[in-house]
Every structure is written in C-alpha cells, then in structure tokens.
Amino acid sequence: MDNIIVGLDIGTTKVCAVVAGTDQHGRLNILGVGSVPSEGLNRGVIAHIEKTIKTIRAAVDEARAQSGVDIRSVIVGIAGDHIQSFQSRGVISISGPDHEITQADIDRLIEDTKHVALPSDRKIIHVIPQEFIIDGQDGVFDPLGMSGVRMEVNVHIITGAVTAAENIFKCVTRAGLVVQDMVLEPLASSYAVLNDDEKEVGVVLVDVGGGTTDLAVFEERTIRHTAVIGVAGKKVTDDIRKGLGILTEQAERLKREHGFAYLPAVVDNEPIILPGVGGREPLAIDKRLLAQIIQPRMEEIFEIVALEIRRSGYSRHLSAGVVLTGGGALIKGTAELAREVLGMPVKIGVPTGFAGGLVKEIEHPAYATAVGLVYHCLRYHDGSNIQGAESEGGKSKWKFGKSNILAKMRSWFDEL
Numbered sequence: 492m493d494n495i496i497v498g499l500d501i502g503t504t505k506v507c508a509v510v511a512g513t514d515q516h517g518r519l520n521i522l523g524v525g526s527v528p529s530e531g532l533n534r535g536v537i538a539h540i541e542k543t544i545k546t547i548r549a550a551v552d553e554a555r556a557q558s559g560v561d562i563r564s565v566i567v568g569i570a571g572d573h574i575q576s577f578q579s580r581g582v583i584s585i586s587g588p589d590h591e592i593t594q595a596d597i598d599r600l601i602e603d604t605k606h607v608a609l610p611s612d613r614k615i616i617h618v619i620p621q622e623f624i625i626d627g628q629d630g631v632f633d634p635l636g637m638s639g640v641r642m643e644v645n646v647h648i649i650t651g652a653v654t655a656a657e658n659i660f661k662c663v664t665r666a667g668l669v670v671q672d673m674v675l676e677p678l679a680s681s682y683a684v685l686n687d688d689e690k691e692v693g694v695v696l697v698d699v700g701g702g703t704t705d706l707a708v709f710e711e712r713t714i715r716h717t718a719v720i721g722v723a724g725k726k727v728t729d730d731i732r733k734g735l736g737i738l739t740e741q742a743e744r745l746k747r748e749h750g751f752a753y754l755p756a757v758v759d760n761e762p763i764i765l766p767g768v769g770g771r772e773p774l775a776i777d778k779r780l781l782a783q784i785i786q787p788r789m790e791e792i793f794e795i796v797a798l799e800i801r802r803s804g805y806s807r808h809l810s811a812g813v814v815l816t817g818g819g820a821l822i823k824g825t826a827e828l829a830r831e832v833l834g835m836p837v838k839i840g841v842p843t844g845f846a847g848g849l850v851k852e853i854e855h856p857a858y859a860t861a862v863g864l865v866y867h868c869l870r871y872h873d874g875s876n877i878q879g880a881e882s883e884g885g886k887s888k889w890k891f892g893k894s895n896i897l898a899k900m901r902s903w904f905d906e907l
Contacts, residue, residue, distance in 0.1 A: 501547065508553070571721075620645075680816055682870065
C-alpha cells in the first residue's frame with residue numbers, strides 16, 4: 492500500500508474509524524473498521540469531553556487491531572445544527588504580462604470571497620466554487636490557463652461555531668492523534684455514495700444519522716446548498732421509549748429490528764414480545780403501533796428536508812431525486828415514506844468504489860461519512876503517506892491546499 496488514510500466519524504450514536512490504503516493505481520482497499528457506541532455527543536456536537544475521548548480511543552484501537560496499522564493521524568468530520576451556509580462572490584483583476592490565469596490567481600480570488608462579515612463565534616469551514624466568470628463570460632468551471640483581465644467567482648460558503656470545531660480538535664488531539672483535516676459530514680458522505688452523473692443532473696443527498704440529518708444539494712457537479720437538521724434517528728428512539736414506556740436500549744433494538752417508517756409497508760403484524768422491566772410481565776408490542784410511533788417523526792424529518800430543498804432554489808433541477816444514507820435510512824419503509832413526502836425518486840445509497848479489503852463490512856449506509864472522509868483526503872490532499880505526518884506539540888506540519896482547515900485553526904485557537 493502506498494498511502495494509509497484514516498477517516499474518523501464522531502457521531503451522536505456511534506464513533507467510527509475506517510482505515511484505507513491505496514494501491515499503485517490509486518484504488519482504495521479497506522484495511523480495518525472500528526465502530527463503537529458513542530458517548531458524550533448531543534445532536535452532532537460534543538457535550539462531554541472525557542466520554543468522547545474514550546470512545547474515539549476505543550474506535551481507533553479496534554480499527555488498529557483489525558488493520559495492523561499504527562494510526563497517528565485522522566481526517567475528521569464536523570456536523571451539528573450550528574452549521575450554516577450562504578452564497579458569496581469575489582472579483583480580482585489578472586495582472587500578469589500575458590493575462591494568463593494561474594493557480595495563484597485562483598487562490599487569491601477564493602481568498603477574496605472570505606472577506607465577509609461574520610460574528611466572532613463563527614468561522615469559515617469550506618469555500619466551494621460554483622462557477623467562475625472571465626471577462627463577463629460565465630459558466631467556466633476550471634479557469635486555470637485561460638486568458639482574461641477580470642475574473643469573478645460565485646462560491647458556497649459553509650460556516651460553523653468555533654467552539655464546536657475546537658472541541659472536536661481537542662478530543663482527537665487528547666486521544667493521541669493528529670487532525671489532518673476537518674470536513675463537513677454531508678460533503679464527505681457525498682463522495683462515498685453519489686456518482687458524477689447524479690451530481691450533474693441534480694441530486695439531493697440526505698444522511699439520516701443519530702443526532703442530525705445532513706443535507707446537500709448538487710447540480711452541474713457542484714454542491715449548491717447544504718443544511719444540517721437537528722432531528723434524526725435518536726429522536727425516533729426517544730419517541731419509542733416514551734410511547735411504549737421501555738428502556739432506551741430496548742427502543743433502539745425495536746427500531747432497528749422491527750421498526751417501519753411507513754405504515755402501509757407493515758405486512759406481518761405479529762406481536763413483538765419484550766421482557767418486562769424489574770421482573771414485571773413480558774410486554775407484547777404490536778408492529779403497526781410501533782410504525783405509528785416511528786412514522787410521524789420520520790415524516791417531520793422529510794418535511795424539513797422538503798423545505799430546505801425549496802430554500803435551495805433547485806427543486807426543479809433534481810432529476811436524480813434523493814439518495815438516502817446514514818443509519819436512519821435503514822429503518823424499513825424509509826425510502827417509500829421519503830418518496831411520498833418529497834414527491835421525487837428515492838434510493839438508498841451505500842459506499843462503493845473499493846478495489847478490495849473489507850468491502851462487505853463497509854458497504855452499509857451507516858459508514859457513508861467515514862468512507863467519504865477517506866475519499867475527500869484522496870481527492871484533495873497531496874498523495875503523500877498520510878500516516879507519516881510529523882507533529883509538533885499536537886499540530887500537524889502538513890500543508891494542504893483546497894480545504895485545509897488546520898492552518899485556519901491555528902489562528903482561531905490561541906492556546907493550540
């Protein structure tokens with residue numbers, strides 16, 4: 492293996508580490524997977540530092556044991572309902588002798604788009620170009636090497652709370668690892684489950700996780716709108732727990748094994764027998780009753796998704812419809828319900844495109860974000876051996892171009 496890359500998805504219900512290596516042709520082999528139940532997070536945001544550190548260590552140790560790789564650095568995801576996005580624009584003049592656009596000009600233009608007024612508690616996580624305009628000619632997606640005097644760009648800017656990013660950074664560092672990069676989770680998931688054709692004709696990725704539902708709208712191969720919704724699978728579990736008066740663990744198992752998100756999909760209404768709490772009589776639960784508890788919450792999630800799609804302005808440009816992923820998408824009947832609420836084609840997306848390794852273990856919607864973080868690294872980083880990164884006082888010395896948040900972080904957190 493030439494490169495070893497580790498994606499770390501710190502979720503509300505699970506922490507997952509995926510170890511992957513690339514061969515000489517740049518194809519991905521899955522070497523190890525570590526997944527442990529999460530503690531210390533609430534709606535995608537860290538709420539308890541020590542518990543989070545413990546679960547990160549446990550997931551990484553499991554992945555290390557399975558892969559035999561000494562894991563020292565990770566690409567980590569960021570989500571939570573503090574994430575916000577908006578459109579911006581930048582403009583520069585091309586001053587070279589022959590007016591040829593260089594990479595330095597593109598970098599300078601992207602930097603110009605960041606000069607927006609933000610509250611002191613928010614920072615930019617990603618700047619994603621939508622299209623470039625050269626001397627009034629729009630629709631340019633790669634201006635490198637073109638000639639022009641004036642270059643403009645429309646960008647999609649994603650921002651997050653400084654404290655949320657700082658807490659992720661702190662937990663990963665205290666778990667003995669170096670943060671190579673921090674990536675928005677719906678953006679990461681898109682690399683794992685969407686193909687270029689879907690992104691070109693227009694598609695919505697909906698990642699139903701434990702604490703948050705992440706959404707990303709793509710059209711003409713570019714991300715057009717992102718949103719993070721603070722209602723997801725954990726709320727469904729809470730509804731079952733309260734509605735039936737059972738333990739959280741029982742509610743979670745009921746949801747996974749017997750739950751339906753769409754009442755018409757229930758064909759076998761056999762009662763489910765649960766052991767009674769504290770020596771009480773066993774409890775018989777009707778499958779249709781369970782579906783009647785799950786469906787309203789899942790409907791709420793998809794109604795908010797529908798609002799976000801309308802907000803994006805791209806609802807008429809989504810020929811590929813919706814791709815559902817994340818652990819919450821595994822509740823039976825979810826695709827049928829989404830199809831009814833959203834009124835467009837829906838399919839379940841699983842991570843694909845591996846050359847070998849633990850392929851069967853990883854082809855699962857719940858691993859979309861962790862695998863996507865690996866793909867993000869493969870796409871945007873410089874191809875050197877990731878696990879060989881030097882660190883100095885917990886800080887990475889690596890330099891990356893397009894989406895490196897670490898250089899920015901050093902100015903955010905004085906103490907790091």
